[in-house]
Amino acid sequence: MLLGCIADDFTGATDLANNLVRSGMRVVQTIGKPDDGSRIDADAVVVALKSRTIEPAAAVEQSLAALSWLRRSGAAQVYFKVCSTFDSTDRGNIGPVAEALLEALGGDFAPVCPAFPENQRTVFKGHLFVGDLLLSDSSMRNHPLTPMTDPNLVRVMQRQCRGKVGLVDQAVVAAGSAAIRNRMTQLRNCGHRFGIVDAISNVDLMSMGQAFSGMPLIVAGSGVAIGLPQNHGFQASAAAARLPAAGGLRAIVSGSCSAASNAQVADFLRRGGQAYAIDPLRIAAGEDTVSAALAWAAPRLVAGPILVYATSESEAVKAVQARLGVEQAGALVEQALSSIALGLVERGVRQLVVAGGETSGACVQALEVAQLRIGPQIDPGVPWCHADSPAADAEGLHLALKSGNFGTFDFFTKAFDRLA
Structure with missing residues (x-):
């Protein structure tokens, strides 16, 4: 090494x-x-x-x-x-x-x-x-x-x-x-x-x-x-970035509230993408947000990439934090999104984009990923990776873990084109 x-x-x-x-x-x-x-x-x-x-x-x-x-x-x-x-x-x-x-x-x-x-x-x-x-x-x-x-x-x-x-x-x-x-x-x-x-x-x-x-x-x-x-x-060598062929259903989970991630969510919605918004206050009130999101996603996954997001503007984030506290608000969202990511993979998602550092950490841990093989770049600083997960089959799972501030406004769309 x-x-x-x-x-x-x-x-x-x-x-x-x-x-x-x-x-x-x-x-x-x-x-x-x-x-x-x-x-x-x-x-x-x-x-x-x-x-x-x-x-x-x-x-x-x-x-x-x-x-x-x-x-x-x-x-x-x-x-x-x-x-x-x-x-x-x-x-x-x-x-x-x-x-x-x-x-x-x-x-x-x-x-x-x-x-x-x-x-x-x-x-x-x-x-x-x-x-x-x-x-x-x-x-x-x-x-x-x-x-x-x-x-x-x-x-x-x-x-x-x-x-x-x-x-x-x-x-x-x-x-x-x-x-x-x-x-x-x-x-x-x-x-x-x-x-x-x-x-x-x-x-x-x-x-x-x-x-x-x-x-x-x-x-x-x-x-x-x-x-x-x-x-x-x-x-530089393309061979170093070669990954197994991609297949399966496609999804995006976004917990980042950065300016870049907000723009990426907005672009996905403008293009007519199917999206489900997570509300931390409803989670705190005891609603089963995870089951609701997975039930919403199930019939839509076959039509193309879907997005589940808690991304919002800074003023909205501050309002939630004022109600719940900074740590509790973050923990509730991370737990919900990571459980949703796990449920999506169990339902056949094999190409998964995760936006946000804390969200990515929670999702990878929920999926019990131990190692990632690094593949081709989508945007500077964000590659596709390949991993094994108990929730996936023997062919494994393609993951893109995106820092909140990284990626162009159309990242959620072009990421899957890059893997194809």
Whole structure:
């Protein structure tokens, strides 16, 4: 294993795996830490955790357990994958996990870069941009769990860390990999444990990949991954993304309330797609939403993809949270959508799109998926995957786990065309 990866949510894990596969690596994604003693034949393994928004101590514990398995399996380099919008709070979990991993690896410095220019995530002078907007001016400022109101990643990371955080700015990055290495050495010698690295293009990511060769730990979004396979002689290959032939019924489950997912739901509805809306308040009132949704879906699945969604605008989400509480509202929706996803697969769905990181995590766990084989890209950061599930037959299940903010407005339609 050349690269061992730890991702703090399930969609982020497939996002990272997708970029590695695009560059020719054979990649397996596991759902949680694999069993002790298990062996996986792959160039890179991505261990997907559901640790982004849990208590920091629990996130550290789970991440260190994943690291222990990866090191026993021979991982030459470790990649802690975080969200491209650096989703976190002042208490973590990026900083605490990164510090724990660095200490366990015996390292004294790690680069940090969430940039993914293909998905309009760039870092300049340490400030994170979403498209043309600073992170703090984007829809992420209204995120229900991790509202991002400070675009300065040096400040954000420093509030979460004991060690010093510095900057490798764009002028250095533009000068190439040797300049990046020199700047990181300067920061290390000045007592910094982490350095935010600017990136505004794929050229920057490729230079970064060369500069990070041999470093024990990288903390990054998925974008940096495109620059790492070159260090081991890999080149883009369609064979690395080949999956079994797809069949069966098709469905979409969306729990994300991001701007992108709202636009994707709206587009699906405009096209005349069959859709069923989940109301958290009705779930809280004791209604059997799961049975109702599955009864609605059963006669419609044969006609084409159906959508079950709890996606709504930020003001509606806040109103529900005010009634139920943030944690209860999220838990009710996740439980309902994951039960619906399981029921859909039991009824013959074999091509399933899931939108939202928390929703994807809940659905994959309900389906008892242990590993994902990474296939072709639908949109930057979102591939089709193939998995075994007790709810499916021997041919398995095709899954697309979409981060809430990713994908074009027509994602729910073109995803199935891409697999066909």
